[in-house]
Amino acid sequence: MSTNLTQYFKDKRDQHLAELTEWLSIPSISALSEHKSDTLKGAQWIADQLEKIGMENIKLHPTDGHPVVYADWLHAEGKPTVLIYGHYDVQPVDPLHLWETPPFEPAIRDNKIFARGATDDKGQTFMHVKALQALMDTDGELPVNVKFLIEGEEEIGSVNLPDFVEKNQELLSADVIVISDTGMQEKGKPAICYGLRGLAGIQIDVKGAKGDLHSGLYGGAVQNALHALVRLLDSFRDDNGVIQVDRFYDKVEGLTDEEKAAYENLQFSDDELKKELAVTELAGEKGYTTLERMWVRPTLEINGMWGGFQGEGIKTVLPNEAHAKITCRLVPDQDPDEIVELLTSHVHAHTPPGVTVNVTPFDKGAPYVTPYDHPAIQAAGRSYEKIYGVPTQYIRGGGSIPIVATFDQLLQKPIVLMGFGLPGENFHAPNEHFHLENFDQGLLVIADYYNELSKAFKK
Template identity: 55%
Template structure:
């Protein structure tokens, strides 16, 4: 039986299993869902076992469990470690969901639920692809290991310890991850770059209480004024970041990389229409896809202080706050970047106020050489199923554990995503296009056979 026929015959059954998975509210960030995290880990372990994987084990960590499984009966053949995560983002704001986030619903060829595309749906594809190979051929063309964790959405705080402790068990020739997207419908992509990350929270204290703006206005520091002035100093009029040393370690785009970005034929006009924008914005001299895939950023994620209720309250705020994240590329060191930003803030803050900075998460950027044979094989596998060879792209987002896997296991990471950019991951009405559910199964089978 062809694999097309195999999956077509079992489509409704497999979709039913995925829906069952999606009903589990495995939100890693919220402590009240601890039992749901255990339930999700057990569900994954059960499916790996029923698919024919061996040595299936749920490993406890200081946080949520990690599920491991293997099938090592292809002597002399490469070993592929499949990584994914069963945890999901919180669902707020709940009122914006058209259907409940943990009641999976099919509409217009899409499956709606929290985790549908990030990452339960994509993890599920790998389990079912392995099951299909074993049922059809009674053996696998490669050796396979699975490492499915429950903390990706909270920056994987316990996975590094697990990698260090279980390095021999996890040893592999390549890591295979499906947690990214196609460029657009019918245009597959393999990400060869992810931006790194660092974050910080900034607080400014002026007086010891809010003050009447009539009695004190013009005579005392205003925390919001000081904050706005300070934040404005972080960029120039051309969109470049003004922090001294920020661009150290940032590689210039080569002619070949410019050409690879051009191949995407990205439609900026459609983007502006979709987002209701009159123009895009960013560092001069780069296109939208280059700015978001291969250039570093410093973005304000939240700024607040003073009166925010209905009507007017004439106060001079005593304090103001801001949250900042940076996306990093190349050899930018997250700690060095944080130090440089903190130094800039202290050097440019208005006199008469107190500045406090709280550093947050850190992650290095990740890059792969697209000429690696396994990446070329993955591109060929996409072409065999989608009729279009995958392009090599650089993604603007950060998956910190990808760089860690590559470094700790000394193995290339192959990011074969099957989502679409508009599937609302991390937002209300998250969904997975079922066309890519069908083609994803075939592509993974094709890739493993070609390897």
């Protein structure tokens, strides 16, 4: 079969890339209201694809935000059912001027496809569709039962999906959940992610005097909102990178010795990361390795900050407003709701005199970790090994897929995080791209995995 499929994907490659280009051209930015209809177009496009490859019961389920795309094919009697999750929404694209080619005009250079959403997550979701189409085309049927759940709010914290999952547990019931929205360890080294950090964050809005003031006339007399914000933000971490929010670390699980050893075996190179990011030194919480800081330690980052005059030249204003957005990556067993409360208390306890502060929470996601010896996960590891010819690594991921924790809690089935992204592919940054060798090999891995699952995993 593998030879057949290799030829099949080779024959269809141009067509596949043309189709993916179509999808990537739709600016389905869920965070920006002016892209609401584009986001809907992104949903409709993938729904049409699912229909083309023979899926059934295709529906755009409305939510309070962007719709959820559902489709299924349930004719593999006695075989396990796979719920495939992906998302059709993408991150905003600013700063736009740093893109070498426009984010929604996909361009192939050096065997990579450059576009917003190329890896995160249109590219990876698309691979599941094409792998299943290949099986359907070559075998006339699928080796497993399949349900697709493709949402449009992953990049804004999957606001409405938990409610949808809770209300549609029967529709979504499955034996295993497969998600391709993570990455490999490095080029040529496939990896399965068995843990993810969660997410919690707030926007901080500082207000001082009734309006902007002349810094000459009033400078020295009244609190500058920017200074107040700077003082407040600086109170969040100490010189060692340790987060100073009271009780922030209370529920953080330590690493087992086994995990520590496994991470050391990965031979992660600080030097290579420095080179990749073009920095002279790495930075972060003292006392932990870089991998530990990225995977198993919580973080607090300012994502944006602004106030006062940003134009060319000088304006001697004493600004009366200042704003910041901060988010934390969370690890088991931190609770996002509790963390938002702790952050809010910290802000109020550290607000300098002479200003008022308003705190608005962002949407949240719980951290997640799962045993990686489950047969569904081990089968995926074998498929990777077959195609890539090297052992599969079992890793944790620093990012958050908020819905993973929800699936874990509500559906209570094994979740297989099969990632095909690579570090440095600029998810969430300008010039996002996807290495096409992982597109090519990934299609084979996914097709093989569904065949393996059909045998290895009894209902």
